[in-house]
Amino acid sequence: MSLHASSRSGTAGAEELDPSKEERAGRVREVGGQAVWSLSSCKPGFGVQQLRDDCLDSYWQSDGPQPHLVNIQFRRKTTIQDVWIYADYKADESYTPSRISVRCGSHFNDLQEVEVVELHEPTGWLLITLKDLKERPGINTYMVQIAVLSNHQNGRDTHMRQIKIHAPVRDAPVSVYAPCAFTSLALRRDQTIR
Amino acid sequence: QQHQQQQAPVIVLSQEELSRHALSIQKQAADGLMCLLRNIGAAYRLLSRYNCQGSIDGFLSLPQHQVETHFVLRSIAKAHFHANDYQASVRYFERVVATAPQLVQELEFYSTALWHLQREVQLSALAQELVGISRSKAASWCAVGNCFSLQKEHDAAIKFLSRAVQVEPECPYAYTLLGHEHIATEEMDRALGCYRNAIRISPRHYNAWYGIGLVLYKQEKFSHAEYHFRKALNIHPNSCILLCHIAVVQHALGKSNASLQTLSKALSLEPNNAMCRYNRASVYLDLAQPSTALQDLTILQPLVPKEANVYLLIGRAHQKLGDTLLAQMNFAWALDLDPKGAAAGAGVAGAVVDGAGVVAGGVSGAPLPDHLNHSPNSTGGDDVSLVSLDDTGESEHHHQQQQLQQLDDEQLQQASSSPSLQQQNVDPVQQMPPEAL
Numbered sequence: 139m140s141l142h143a144s145s146r147s148g149t150a151g152a153e154e155l156d157p158s159k160e161e162r163a164g165r166v167r168e169v170g171g172q173a174v175w176s177l178s179s180c181k182p183g184f185g186v187q188q189l190r191d192d193c194l195d196s197y198w199q200s201d202g203p204q205p206h207l208v209n210i211q212f213r214r215k216t217t218i219q220d221v222w223i224y225a226d227y228k229a230d231e232s233y234t235p236s237r238i239s240v241r242c243g244s245h246f247n248d249l250q251e252v253e254v255v256e257l258h259e260p261t262g263w264l265l266i267t268l269k270d271l272k273e274r275p276g277i278n279t280y281m282v283q284i285a286v287l288s289n290h291q292n293g294r295d296t297h298m299r300q301i302k303i304h305a306p307v308r309d310a311p312v313s314v315y316a317p318c319a320f321t322s323l324a325l326r327r328d329q330t331i332r
Numbered sequence: 333q334q335h336q337q338q339q340a341p342v343i344v345l346s347q348e349e350l351s352r353h354a355l356s357i358q359k360q361a362a363d364g365l366m367c368l369l370r371n372i373g374a375a376y377r378l379l380s381r382y383n384c385q386g387s388i389d390g391f392l393s394l395p396q397h398q399v400e401t402h403f404v405l406r407s408i409a410k411a412h413f414h415a416n417d418y419q420a421s422v423r424y425f426e427r428v429v430a431t432a433p434q435l436v437q438e439l440e441f442y443s444t445a446l447w448h449l450q451r452e453v454q455l456s457a458l459a460q461e462l463v464g465i466s467r468s469k470a471a472s473w474c475a476v477g478n479c480f481s482l483q484k485e486h487d488a489a490i491k492f493l494s495r496a497v498q499v500e501p502e503c504p505y506a507y508t509l510l511g512h513e514h515i516a517t518e519e520m521d522r523a524l525g526c527y528r529n530a531i532r533i534s535p536r537h538y539n540a541w542y543g544i545g546l547v548l549y550k551q552e553k554f555s556h557a558e559y560h561f562r563k564a565l566n567i568h569p570n571s572c573i574l575l576c577h578i579a580v581v582q583h584a585l586g587k588s589n590a591s592l593q594t595l596s597k598a599l600s601l602e603p604n605n606a607m608c609r610y611n612r613a614s615v616y617l618d619l620a621q622p623s624t625a626l627q628d629l630t631i632l633q634p635l636v637p638k639e640a641n642v643y644l645l646i647g648r649a650h651q652k653l654g655d656t657l658l659a660q661m662n663f664a665w666a667l668d669l670d671p672k673g674a675a676a677g678a679g680v681a682g683a684v685v686d687g688a689g690v691v692a693g694g695v696s697g698a699p700l701p702d703h704l705n706h707s708p709n710s711t712g713g714d715d716v717s718l719v720s721l722d723d724t725g726e727s728e729h730h731h732q733q734q735q736l737q738q739l740d741d742e743q744l745q746q747a748s749s750s751p752s753l754q755q756q757n758v759d760p761v762q763q764m765p766p767e768a769l
Contacts, residue, residue, distance in 0.1 A: 164484050167517070171487060198340070312549055312577050313607075314614035317644065318673030319665070322636040323449075327416065328573050328607035331542045332444050332512055 155263045157222040157302045166304040171214055173303070178207035189207040189301055192269040194224055199233070200286070206296050208284040209246070210303060218242070219276040220286065220304035227259040227298075232293030234259070235286040240266055242279040249283055259290070276306055336428055368398065371546050379407055382538070382568040384415035402432045410441055416573065418445040436462050436471045440505055443475035447482050455479050455701035470500035474509055481509075486516045502532040504537045511543045520547050540568040542574065549577075554584045572598045572605045579608075582613050612643055622652040644677040 160166050175186045179202030188196035189208070200206040227234045236257050243249035253266055268277045284302065285298045310316060311329040320326050345353075373389030385475030388411045390752040391404050398404060404624040409424035422629035423444040439462060447454040462472035490513045496506040511526035524547055545560035558581045565574045575598035582591035595612040599605065609632045616625035626649045633642055647662035666674040 167484075167486070172517075204363065255475055309516070312546065312580050314580055314583055314611050314618065314644070316641050317677035318640040318670040320639065321669075322606070322639050324606040324636055325610065325639060328420065328576065328605065329447055329571055330546070331539055331571075332447065332509070 143261040153310070156265060157220070157265075157304065160220070163308055164309070166219060167307050168302055169212070169305040170301070170303045172216070173210045173212045176209045176211075178205075178209075184231065189298060192230065192300070194226075194299050197230075197297040199297055200295045202277065205239075205293065206207065206286040208298070208301065210282045210284070211245075212280055214301055215278050215280055217276040217278045217305050218268055218303055219306045220302075220324070221268065221282070222300075222304065223264045223266070223284070223298065224262065224300040224303040225257065225260045225264060226299065227261055227290060230299075232289060232291040233295060233297035234290045234293075235288070235296050235298065236290045237287040238266075239285040239287055240268065241283040242277050242281065243283075244280045244306055246281075249281065252277065254256055255286075257290075341553065368394070372398075372404070376407060379411050379414075380536075382414055382570065384411040384570070387411045392734045400431065400476070402435060404427060408453075410438065413445055414440050414568065414571075416571070418448045421445045422451075425645040425691070434465055436469050438471065439508075440471040440474035440478075443478040444509075445472075445476045452482055454480075456483060468499050468507045469532060470496040470503040472496075473499065474506055477509055477513070481516070482665075488511050490517065502533055504534040504540065507533070508537065508539045508543055515543070515547060520551065523547050523691065533547070534632070536567050538571075539576075541567065542577075545640050549581060554581050557581050558585070570601055572608055575601075576605075576607050577610055579611055579615070581616070582704070588615060588619055604635070606632060609635075610642065616728060617645060617648055618650065622649040625649045626653075638669060638675050640666040641677075644674060656675045700765055 148275070157168070158231065161168055170190060175188075175190065177186060177198065177200070180186075181199040181201045184197060186201040187200070188228075189198040210260075221240055223235075223238065225234050230313070238249055238255050238257065240247040240251050240253040241251045252268055255266055257264065267274055267275060270277050286298070289296050311320065313329075320329060334366065335686075338387070359500060375394075375573070377388045378387035378390055380544055388408055391408050392399065394404065399408075399573045404426055404475060405428045409421050409428055412418075412421035412424060421579035422442070422445050425439070426446065429439070429444075439458070443458055443462075446458065454512070455475070456479050459475040462475050466472055473492050477489045477493035477496060480486075480492060493506060493510040494512060495511060496503070499645045502508065507526045507530035511523045511530070514520070514523035514526060523595070528541045528542040530543075532535050534540075541560050541656070545557045547566065548554075548557035548560060557718040558578060561574055561578045565571065568574060575594050579591040579594040579598070582588070582594060589590060592612065592615060593629065595608050598608040599612070602608070609628050612626040613632065616628065625645070629642065629646050629649065633646070635750065636642060643662045643666035647666065650656075650662060663674070666677065
């Protein structure tokens, strides 16, 4: 199960998992902005905008029967590598999701479950890496559905504070053979004309 | 009366002589002016034909007080920029800004030069200054766009570059930068649209032709890409980068001899160019001429001592020549510099393993050469992120997982074991019984 949770007591002093750090390193980029987001249900004022506003204080609150769904549909097939979810048990208590299923496919009737993760009192960012059938990172898909199957303390509705979707950056320089990124200034300078 | 006698003798000139004298003075002044304009024009013409060295010499041969003007300093800075000498370009642009702080013309090239040198702080300061001076010039918004692009926030950069295009629709460079950002966000159709707009405005904008070539290269349409790179080269004939790109595309099309010729031409223009030598060595390796490749690599390696790709190439060359130990040493050094990428590279090369224990002992026993000692590198965060064992990000090279299972090399195990360590740590937390409230 490829689940990483930040702020585990076992690894005190380990680096805080943070999606924006990965983005700044340049290996991944956030592709949520290229997709259409929809929710199975939401309370007025606590919808998609709160889920995608880069603010960890605002959240999505669902308002219907379980499972609660977040549907993310892309215009074209996109390789999705990471799904980051921010959940906070201390703030949300019984609204915190405890079982999350990630499904991928071409459309609503063509989804296949790719990952199921169990959470236990999460506080912070959770990383779910998606791998295809051959254990290679990244799934090429039109649609990703994040389903909240159950909550802590058997709560009915769920809060989700932020979701980020990462795709790998394919930024290989124009070169005959370059598996590693160039690091010296002389080579980086000649990689491209801007 | 004595007063009158001591008056200075008056030289009486006729009206004709006076007017002739005045005319000759005027003529001399006009000649001087014409001469100056002619020299400036000649240097500017050389710059427009992208004969950068010639134009720099032309401008610097002007009288000193003319060189210190905004226009001349700007043109010299642009000439250095087009010659890919970004350090010199930035130095001249600093003088330009000192000469006339309220002018923002052509400072978008300054911001791009800072982008190339990855000077975030200076670029950010420049962007703020320019926007403060003038919000209605494309140059200011281009600088802001470059600033965000350097921070890898390509969506924000697109927003600001679209603004640049809005305020000044006839600026081709803004369209070109916007095209580059669209490539970074993988929106190739929009990128092509932007580049075509830039060419529509200014057909001699070689950056836009290069941009179209780049998009086609990424879509693997190599012959079309070569056509567009050649068009860019026609405009900017002495550009080593363009020659390198054409050589790469020719090699991809199978025209390896042509590719080698292009690279030799590039190296004759700029013998110290690391990228040309690197590509030539790669082409020689692909043509199964490892000893020739090694000649180039021995020249290249001291130029760029901390480059993992170079050690991978040297390793592959030694492997083809049968020097297994040297090959392993170089692969190990490459792995040390860049664990993930080098693992993929070494795996694909099919590193020969004599026997896990022997190889591991031989490899780990080899002392690191001095040039690989980890000294803090001034070029910034990139190096740190490559050298540190990053465990949350996944490798882009999907071969890595397979090759790691094939290679029974201890070092590779150590390099890649951190993700599995991380996963082991997760289980104990999940098995903790939920605390009763």
